[in-house]
Amino acid sequence: MADVLTITINGKEYEVGADVGATTRLASYLKELGLYGTHTTCYEGGCGACLAVISSTDPATGNVTTKAVNSCLVPVLSCLGSEVTTIEGLGNKHDGYHVIEQRLREYSGTQCGYCSPGMVMAMYGLTQSQSSWTKEEVEQHLDGSICRCTGYRPILDAFKAVTTQDIEDIHTVKCPSTGRACQGCCTSTKNKERRERPQQRQPQTLRLQASNWQQPATLQELYDAVSALPPDAEYTLVSGNTGQAVYSLGSISDYIYTRNVPELSTVIVTQDEVTFGANVCISEVMTNMEAAASTYSGFSYLSQIAQTWRYLASTSIRNMSSWAGNLALKAANPDFPSDIFIGLLAAGATITTAGTDGVTANHTVEELVKIDLKGERQVILRLSLAPVGEDEVIRVFKITPRLTNSIAYVNAGFRLRVDQANAHTVLDTPIIAYGGISSTFVRASATEAVLAGKSLEDETVLQAAFDALATEVIPDDMPTLASPEYRLALTQNLLYKTVLGIVGSIADPTVASGATDLQRPVSSGQHTYDLNTDIYPLGEPVPKVEAAIQCSGEAQYVGTTPTQPGELYGLFVTSTQANARIVSIDASAALEVPGVLAFVGAADIPGENNIKVFSDSKPELLFPEERTMFYGQPLGVIVATGRSAASAGQRAVKVTYDDIQSPVLTIEEALKEPLPPDQGFPFVEGDVQAGFAASAYIIQGAVSHDSQYHFHMETQVCLATPTDIGMDILSSTQWVSETQRAVGQVLNIPDNTVNVSVKRIGGGFGGKIDRCNIVAAAAALAAFKVNQPVRISLDLGTNMTAIGWREPFLCTYKVGVDEAGVLQAVEATLTSDAGSWSTPNSSQGAIFCLPSCYNCPNWLVTPQYVLTNTAPNTACRSPGTVEGITFMENIMDHVADVLGVDPLELRQKNLLPDGGIRKLNQHMIRIRNRIAAHEMVNIPEDIIVPRNLISDMIDEMKVSADVDNRRALITQFNQENRWKKRGLSVMPMLWPYWLGPVTPFSAMVSINPRDGSVSISHGGTEMGQGINTKTAQCAAYELGVPLEYVSVMPTNTHTNPNSSITGGSTGSDVASYVVAEACKMIRERLNAVQEAIGEDVPWEELVLTAFNQGVDISQRYVNGVDEVKGYSVFGVACSEVELDVLTGQYLILRTDILEDVGRSLSPLVDLGQVEGAFVMGQGLFLTEHPLYDVSTGQRLTDTTWNYKPPMALDIPVDLRVTFLHNAPNPLGVLSSKVTSEPPLSLAYSLVMAFRQALNSARQDAGATGWFQIDAPLTVEKLEGLCLVDPSRLTLQ
């Protein structure tokens, strides 16, 4: 690159090197600069982890605007002349933290902390783009940021607590770039206070290695640039550069960056016309639409459109995206369900384009998208909107699988001129347009013709319109879209909604509310818990010990560990056949690619081709040798100097297959084949046949739950570095001991040469218990072969395809009850899909959880698993437990339905009495204890539940959540509304916490004699669950020092050897115990020294004296047999939902959770676990829907585009969490109970609440009786279960 260019980041200028090309994104560039605080997860605009803030000058006005943007999509070259602020530009531990970081820390808004820098930057962007902000705007600004850990509640609360005064006071913070008190001169200040930098004229053309980047500054320069391109040039205009995340650009030779052209950024709002230049970003368009709507008559329709666009992408994407880029995408890809297109079509917008000769032409949006813009070298210049008459109605809709950051299943735009006084007659041909139907369908012209000139009050006209839609709307059948049936139904229902809105009070009051969309109010939360001040700092509600460095991006993860000298890049080569024989893997062409050093496959393994160690006795291949078992299976690793060389090498590897078999993808298909031989054993109690004989009712049914991606924000990653001793492994592992052995086993080197460390991981949820060893062993093998450090960091797509998820489950059941509804017998089979390998499966554990808190004399619950051609499934937060517990709730609902009794009363009638017996899950205990390398003996069969707290907890919930009153109100609401329904449920839970006699965790505690500070380490992994905070609190309590004296060191196989899995809620629990025990032993020795001194001396003096006397002031501790015990965890949730029957969309109005946490070791940590687990469960039960290509077995849901965990605007509007009052746990560690997993099951209360709402909707449709609800209960399923038929879409 000839020109020397600079980019300003956090007030510092960086020279842009020759390696920066047109496709280099800001996020990658920041890493190259050593700015690791900006995290990345998806690289496609879908997660918000990578947010940065950019201040740039509007070429039209000269004003500086500052906005949060997704740095994974921002081209570095588009930042020339702008100022970039990254998380490093805010605060840090040396100079003090920014107020936003402080608030996030104080409100416990971080768990694993991987999303935290992005969250902070989202909020920072808001505070820099506006001088004041509302709570609603704070919530809206998090619409593109995923947090898998916290459930969002504390993040929302933290940011709502940031005031304008806080931001004004920022001047007291030391400036990271000058080192002096902030003067408001660079990036940490508002626009108005920014130092004006002289704008340098950038060179117009940059000739890069692979392509050209032009950046015209005038319209004429733009025309000239386009016209000068060779006829065959593959060019693109670059505005926000977000389009390539939607549709790949392919290979491009010329990039023309248009954002410096003033005419394309103009905004004009007058009473006659509103116009926007092509580059005006969607956020700014929306702001000006709202302004026009509230200022000038005839523009009120713009507000409705802007409101719908709030659900277009996310705030940061809208900050970058131009409306013109969106329309250009639509023009090039007719199947794109563009919200901009639909909105502007309904609005009757005029679009002006120009050819390279500067000659302009006006088009409707429908005309525009038929133009081959690139082929005809047309540039979009502006759009114009006119006021509309009072008789004109414009309405737009967007129906999505999740409220925010989702592409529409169907969007719709309606424009009708109506003579209200004349029976609401449609005066001329209306506009009825839909997106998301097919690549050819836009206007429902036959339906438009039916309505033209007709009265909307005439029911026959409406029915004719619905018939016309049924004929002309033929939705494409695409596996990642909602079904054609649902999308057709939406076209009819949305038209009906529009008509209801127009005719208003003409319609019967029971149907009138069908007109409105659900409006989500600003959300809120409440926490109630005991303050056990007598034991502080144990039990003190403190923020997590590493929260500050997480919020500031200083916290280091494996993936953000700085690059090592000579470090190489490893990329998996994966299978494209799910079930085939591998004939050959030919990497010869790959090895010719410059930068590629090696292909590493099964043949390179010096040891065992087996990554399984403690968790299963069956070997699991690192790389397959004969057959593939699933699509996306790692076959080997390409090792290269960088990512692009590795990608090119990966593409060049030729894999040949034969004997290609059709993949088996579901439990139902797999059940047609014989079961694998090593099935589990049933849980039997009493005699079910006798129980059925004594039953008045026998009820049978089935229910299933689908899989769930863990969605840890940090994908699987390992850095393997050969050392003089052996191999250093930095792995995102939940189990260092197993990773150590797996690497040793594959490399055939002794364990004492494999040094595995982990400081923290960006979320695990079970996905990194042993699945991490696929990556760790592969990285170690590659490093071993090339004798250089190799890092493998999976991209999101590979992480979602190569690594297994939660096991899908099917439960078939038969239950007998007497006349009064008392359980007599439960017989069930729980079938899990283990994927292509049983690793092991959790069906055996699930069967023991099925009884939950209920009593029944006769049980026969059989586990079984099947194998499918999918990635080996694995533990995912509360594996087996959540299935067992929630299947039983389904059974209880089924019984209540058949008997016609109140579901809550039925549950209360069947509760396990105090002193009742639960079967212990011996199998699970054996697995957990494999680390001890011997089979467990003498595991008890039963566990006694001394007190079933549920009965009291239900009573408490009934009062605190005002259950009876709210149910009465809901009944009334449902009678009065046909198209909106509400439901309320109360769900109890007994979550069995199982722990084997030998569940070893080691702790190491050392006191530093010169200052009295305390260092601890333990064998668990900090992954957001707060293990470090809890153990630090235990240490401080037992030693009698302030919490600030304690620091937690990374986990390492040498200092904390032979520790068990950090999973199944055991990690925090046992690690807290062993740390406390080690501290007690030190304290005892110190007490002796204290006694000898004869008087109370300060801690520092005491430890120094002890040290000088030769007393050991450090201690290891490992828990022995049966030291830490299991028990039952109780919880009750009450959820209320509101359902839009016509669309399936909903609001979770309120959830109350009463959780038994014993005496909490750390209430803020535990609250975070409860809220986070609940929201993760919400995703499992409602939105997260895995999909496969049935012919190839490819997992289709491998991006943020088509996999939808809940986001901040999905969680319960009102979420109240209470910890059971005064409930110390005599069996628990320091009287506590575990919290990481149990509350996930309580999210099933949402399905139960929806069942109530659906019951009412179905009754209106004339249907009664039980119906099966399989999870996830998506918007599509909800609408379908409501049995809406066009014939019922009436006004009366």
Ligand SMILES: Cc1cc2nc3c(=O)[nH]c(=O)nc-3n(C[C@H](O)[C@H](O)[C@H](O)COP(=O)(O)OP(=O)(O)OC[C@H]3O[C@@H](n4cnc5c(N)ncnc54)[C@H](O)[C@@H]3O)c2cc1C
């Ligand atoms: C995560 C994410 C979520 C999204 N969600 C939605 C959604 O819910 N609904 C929705 O409708 N859209 C959605 N989008 C699409 C988004 O709105 C578009 O990507 C964006 O508007 C494109 O604008 P841009 O400025 O980034 O265009 P760019 O990416 O810069 O350009 C895109 C295309 O437009 C062409 N182009 C740009 N300017 C002009 C011009 N002046 N004249 C002619 N051609 C031009 C370019 O040549 C290029 O082909 C989403 C995008 C992302 C990344």
Ligand code: FES
């Ligand atoms: S990494 Fe940029 S949005 Fe996900």
Ligand code: FES
């Ligand atoms: S804290 Fe948000 S993803 Fe972990």
